[in-house]
Amino acid sequence: xxxxxxxxxxxxxxxxxxxxxxxxxxxxxxxxxxxxxxxxxxxxxxxxxxxxxxxxxxxxxxxxxxxxxxxxxxxxxxxxxxxxxxxxxxxxxxxxxxxxxxxxxxxxxxxxxxxxxxxxxxxxxxxxxxxxxxxxxxxxxxxxxxxxxxxxxxxxxxxxxxxxxxxxxxxxxxxxxxxxxxxxxxxxxxxxxxxxxxxxxxxxxxxxxxxxxxxxxxxxxxxxxxxxxxxxxxxxxxxxxxxxxx
Numbered sequence: 001x002x003x004x005x006x007x008x009x010x011x012x013x014x015x016x017x018x019x020x021x022x023x024x025x026x027x028x029x030x031x032x033x034x035x036x037x038x039x040x041x042x043x044x045x046x047x048x049x050x051x052x053x054x055x056x057x058x059x060x061x062x063x064x065x066x067x068x069x070x071x072x073x074x075x076x077x078x079x080x081x082x083x084x085x086x087x088x089x090x091x092x093x094x095x096x097x098x099x100x101x102x103x104x105x106x107x108x109x110x111x112x113x114x115x116x117x118x119x120x121x122x123x124x125x126x127x128x129x130x131x132x133x134x135x136x137x138x139x140x141x142x143x144x145x146x147x148x149x150x151x152x153x154x155x156x157x158x159x160x161x162x163x164x165x166x167x168x169x170x171x172x173x174x175x176x177x178x179x180x181x182x183x184x185x186x187x188x189x190x191x192x193x194x195x196x197x198x199x200x201x202x203x204x205x206x207x208x209x210x211x212x213x214x215x216x217x218x219x220x221x222x223x224x225x226x227x228x229x230x231x232x233x234x235x236x237x238x239x240x241x242x243x244x245x246x
Contacts, residue, residue: 008223027062028055030221035059037218037236041183042244043067044154047144049098049170050162052114054082060158061088068154070147072098074107074139075116096142099166100173105141108134117164119194127193128231144174153180156244161186162234168198171206178210182243185218188235200235212237 009030013019019029035056043064048057051071061069068090073079074097083093097105097118105118111133118141121127159174159181161167167186171178178184184207188200204214218234 004224005222008225009221012223022062025062027059031055031059032062034219034221035063035185038158038183038185039063040245041158042156043158043183045157046070047157047159047181048072049144049160050164051082051093052078052162054078054086054093056160056162057082057091058086061086061091066090067158068092070094070151072096074105074118074137074141075109075113076137076139078113094147095140096147097139097166098144098147098161098163098170098173099141100143100169102142102146102173103140105139107137107139109137110134115164117166117194119165119196122193122195122197128191142173144170144177146173148177148180155180155182155242157181157242158183158185160184163187165189165194165197168203168206169196171203172198175210178207178212180242182239184212184235184237186235186237187232189232191231200233203235207237210239211241212239 022029022032044067046060046067046069048069048071051057051073054071057069057071070092071082072094073082074095076095079095097107099105107116107118109116115132157180161170163170188203190200192199215236215238218236
């Protein structure tokens, strides 16, 4: 499947040759393609929760060079990678795990670092039927409410959350902060994979109650057609009272 995806990605580039001019800028093209839809919004502040290697922050900085970015990545190794790689004056990189409470959390670091999470697997060591080796690391946790309580931020805020199952807890710890957010891009699950995980229906109801509308699903950077029903999608919610287009 990976080889087929790479081949279809090359085909996509051939059909969209202008994207090739972005390669010298060091941008990760699959992420750029994934977030092109966001260009129509006049984003002033970006909150990247689960920043991983900083690819999303880097791409969004290119799209919105004047926006202030707050990138949260609790994995100490990846946190250092972001700080060393991305040298932007308007970027703030924090080593907190975002959650519903401030304090300490156990971070389960997977061999594939993109699968690291602060929630234990529903079945020990098993995610979606696949065995995953993990190590544990104690990290600092904070809520969105607590972190941004004294931080002055610009409006038209874009909030991206990708925390491998802990997305619902991030939202609950940011109920007050969400009153300022215009656009949310959040990974949502239809099948429970972690203990204490909040699934799509509850996340949907929570955000609708906060004044957001569900705008649909943002495609992942998978270029080979997959017609199976997804277990995970990137859901987009917009607050019509706060969002402003360019």
